[in-house]
Amino acid sequence: MFIDGPVTVSAKVEKNYSLVIGVIVIPVLIIGVVGFRKFKNRVSEVIEEKPVERIVEKVIEQVETPEKKYEDRYDKTLSDYLSEQIKSKLDEMHNLKRISDLKYSEIKEKI
Numbered sequence: 001m002f003i004d005g006p007v008t009v010s011a012k013v014e015k016n017y018s019l020v021i022g023v024i025v026i027p028v029l030i031i032g033v034v035g036f037r038k039f040k041n042r043v044s045e046v047i048e049e050k051p052v053e054r055i056v057e058k059v060i061e062q063v064e065t066p067e068k069k070y071e072d073r074y075d076k077t078l079s080d081y082l083s084e085q086i087k088s089k090l091d092e093m094h095n096l097k098r099i100s101d102l103k104y105s106e107i108k109e110k111i
Contacts, residue, residue, distance in 0.1 A: 086111060 090111070094104040 083111060 090099075090104065090107055093099050094101075099107075
């Protein structure tokens with residue numbers, strides 16, 4: 001090639017976001033769509049598997065026959081245990097002379 005005169009070279013610099021879109025944005029969108037579809041299908045399956053009548057029947061059964069978590073005399077047993085602990089602590093404090101005889105007798109009467 002033969003050039004007669006000065007040669008001017010110009011360059012135009014532009015920002016290209018195609019790599020960012022291809023690597024980050026598109027996979028995030030694909031994962032979001034797939035996750036949404038799976039969540040949507042799972043919610044519809046749960047609703048189809050448990051009709052309202054069956055849920056209502058289970059709630060009624062639980063209300064009619066409550067579970068027995070404690071023995072019948074739980075409150076009395078707990079009360080007896082706590083009063084016994086209080087008496088032993090009171091006696092210990094009286095023996096160590098932390099409370100006076102008058103206070104000891106007053107508290108003992110209330111128990």
